[in-house]
Amino acid sequence: MGLYTVHLPQWKKDEISEIKRLASEYKLVGLVDMYGIPAKQVQDIRRNLRGKAELKMTRNTLIEHAFGEQGDLGELSSRLSGHSALIFTNENPFKLYSMLEKTKTKMAARPGETAPEDIVISKGPTSFRPGPIVGELQQAGIPAAIEAGKVTIRETKTVVKAGQEINKKLADALVKLDIKPMDVGLALQAAFYEGSVYEADVLAIDETAFYNSIISAATHAFNLSVNACYPTKDTAGAIITKAVREARGVAVEAAVASNDVIDAVLGRAQAQAMALQNITG
Amino acid sequence: MEYVYAALLLFKAGKEINESSVQAVLTAAGIAVNESRVKALVASLDGVDIEEAISKAAAAPVAVAAAAP
Amino acid sequence: MEYVYAALLLFKAGKEINESSVQAVLTAAGIAVNESRVKALVASLDGVDIEEAISKAAAAPVAVAAAAP
Amino acid sequence: MEYVYAALLLFKAGKEINESSVQAVLTAAGIAVNESRVKALVASLDGVDIEEAISKAAAAPVAVAAAAP
Amino acid sequence: MEYVYAALLLFKAGKEINESSVQAVLTAAGIAVNESRVKALVASLDGVDIEEAISKAAAAPVAVAAAAP
Amino acid sequence: MEYVYAALLLFKAGKEINESSVQAVLTAAGIAVNESRVKALVASLDGVDIEEAISKAAAAPVAVAAAAP
Amino acid sequence: MEYVYAALLLFKAGKEINESSVQAVLTAAGIAVNESRVKALVASLDGVDIEEAISKAAAAPVAVAAAAP
Numbered sequence: 001m002g003l004y005t006v007h008l009p010q011w012k013k014d015e016i017s018e019i020k021r022l023a024s025e026y027k028l029v030g031l032v033d034m035y036g037i038p039a040k041q042v043q044d045i046r047r048n049l050r051g052k053a054e055l056k057m058t059r060n061t062l063i064e065h066a067f068g069e070q071g072d073l074g075e076l077s078s079r080l081s082g083h084s085a086l087i088f089t090n091e092n093p094f095k096l097y098s099m100l101e102k103t104k105t106k107m108a109a110r111p112g113e114t115a116p117e118d119i120v121i122s123k124g125p126t127s128f129r130p131g132p133i134v135g136e137l138q139q140a141g142i143p144a145a146i147e148a149g150k151v152t153i154r155e156t157k158t159v160v161k162a163g164q165e166i167n168k169k170l171a172d173a174l175v176k177l178d179i180k181p182m183d184v185g186l187a188l189q190a191a192f193y194e195g196s197v198y199e200a201d202v203l204a205i206d207e208t209a210f211y212n213s214i215i216s217a218a219t220h221a222f223n224l225s226v227n228a229c230y231p232t233k234d235t236a237g238a239i240i241t242k243a244v245r246e247a248r249g250v251a252v253e254a255a256v257a258s259n260d261v262i263d264a265v266l267g268r269a270q271a272q273a274m275a276l277q278n279i280t281g
Numbered sequence: 282m283e284y285v286y287a288a289l290l291l292f293k294a295g296k297e298i299n300e301s302s303v304q305a306v307l308t309a310a311g312i313a314v315n316e317s318r319v320k321a322l323v324a325s326l327d328g329v330d331i332e333e334a335i336s337k338a339a340a341a342p343v344a345v346a347a348a349a350p
Numbered sequence: 351m352e353y354v355y356a357a358l359l360l361f362k363a364g365k366e367i368n369e370s371s372v373q374a375v376l377t378a379a380g381i382a383v384n385e386s387r388v389k390a391l392v393a394s395l396d397g398v399d400i401e402e403a404i405s406k407a408a409a410a411p412v413a414v415a416a417a418a419p
Numbered sequence: 420m421e422y423v424y425a426a427l428l429l430f431k432a433g434k435e436i437n438e439s440s441v442q443a444v445l446t447a448a449g450i451a452v453n454e455s456r457v458k459a460l461v462a463s464l465d466g467v468d469i470e471e472a473i474s475k476a477a478a479a480p481v482a483v484a485a486a487a488p
Numbered sequence: 489m490e491y492v493y494a495a496l497l498l499f500k501a502g503k504e505i506n507e508s509s510v511q512a513v514l515t516a517a518g519i520a521v522n523e524s525r526v527k528a529l530v531a532s533l534d535g536v537d538i539e540e541a542i543s544k545a546a547a548a549p550v551a552v553a554a555a556a557p
Numbered sequence: 558m559e560y561v562y563a564a565l566l567l568f569k570a571g572k573e574i575n576e577s578s579v580q581a582v583l584t585a586a587g588i589a590v591n592e593s594r595v596k597a598l599v600a601s602l603d604g605v606d607i608e609e610a611i612s613k614a615a616a617a618p619v620a621v622a623a624a625a626p
Numbered sequence: 627m628e629y630v631y632a633a634l635l636l637f638k639a640g641k642e643i644n645e646s647s648v649q650a651v652l653t654a655a656g657i658a659v660n661e662s663r664v665k666a667l668v669a670s671l672d673g674v675d676i677e678e679a680i681s682k683a684a685a686a687p688v689a690v691a692a693a694a695p
Contacts, residue, residue, distance in 0.1 A: 198662070243424075247493075247545075257353070434517055443517065449503045581655075
């Protein structure tokens, strides 16, 4: 490999040493998929990442060269795809992944792309005037019709399911309806960090599920504290409420005549009487 | 409703619910008793599982009442 | 609960709920009356709007709605 | 209500609920005890399955179910 | 839970809830008191609005509920 | 509440919850441990089915709307 | 779940939640730590309002079942 490098033109050598420099400067070296991201958005993303991560687009062959000379990094080469770019950061791969997720935006779908989620067209009027558009929408499987001089979607319909391909007719129709189903942004393919390679599927964290797990954990602690009657600042009030509730329950059950519960006792007597009256007529 | 109250009073006290017992309770409460209503009540309760009937009432959230003291 | 029904009977009959009236109703039902329970009941009813308490039971419906999150 | 609290204190501690135990607890808390209310309480609780009443109270509409772990 | 009832009793009696008062109530009930639990209870109640916690219990339906049929 | 989380951690790890294990977890978190709170925790959890206590709803219902009268 | 418990323990104790603090707590509880899960936890917590999540737990009015009519 070294010998071959000697014959490279200077600009390629410079690129390779630039990659190597970045790789040694940053803790994390990642590959991102740039497929389908318009130049304008690449600029925005770069701006958003400034100070946190550095993006470098270059030829795959040069990346392979650079990685090949960096030992461990060579493992990443196998994840290179046609639209890979390099990303460098000092954040850990999970942080980087969620950072990149947050920079994603919605775009129109191109024919042949896969729907990232169910695409649902809601019923209701559109802004279109009657014309060939109705036929175009219908051919795309969208229940369009003319009502009161306007093109209207007759019923809410899922036109394509998550994971299915969006065909040309549908893609065109979605553009006309201004529906942007595609998430575009840098997709982290793999990251090399502190000696290991992290694949994208490991890095994807379901934020909602995670948030719910915090709520669950807090609920567990709350319940344990209250049920085991181990009072803490957070739960002392709830424990008292529970104690009083139990006391009231017993008082009502036993029909204890006490000012605090007598109305509940009367109410219960009345409810029982009503229930019995329903039966006796 | 007072006839039903009387029946429940007897039931809760573990007493038999019959015409004379219902009548006695109502009279003691100062209620002018209508004999045929007493008969009707006793007849309608015949075979009724009162415990079960009232336990259904207990399932209703009765005491939503009690406001804060 | 029989003590409470005695009170409700008296209430429906428009009678005053006091120790002797409650006792009379319970006795008529053949119940060996516990004087302290009668006293406690009468005391606890003092100042209570019985009409309102029982009308809440009538309303007390089902509507224990789950609060929206 | 303090009489009921005293009874539950005894119940939770596995102690017998009787006039003297209730009285002792109330007195220790600095509450001037009304003997007939103590008697009424003990009589009311006689025959009541307190454990069941508590569990109904606890089970009731409280229901803040923990999310599945 | 008996520790909490002791605190509630003291609260109702208008007494200060401190380690020695809680201990006195529990002891009167014949309970072998765990000092650390008393400490933990007293510490946790500091700053808690007991009146409000009590009224929350009253506002909620009194547990008459049985499981749905 | 951190003491409760320590107990939960030990429970999940299948470890015994005792004074020294709780203390070890809290210390590892950089917490100055209050011995009596640890003791109280261990005592409170004694005999408790933690799995059940975790999942059993304990909180008061936030907004059980009373039906309109 | 134990990773989240560890994080909440640290949060409640007012300690910083970082890889080494989480690792220390888990290890002290006798849990074999998976480094990348710790990383994932810390990264996931970034931007999460833990206080708010906890308050949701306390409020969570799950499934207050309406009683059957």
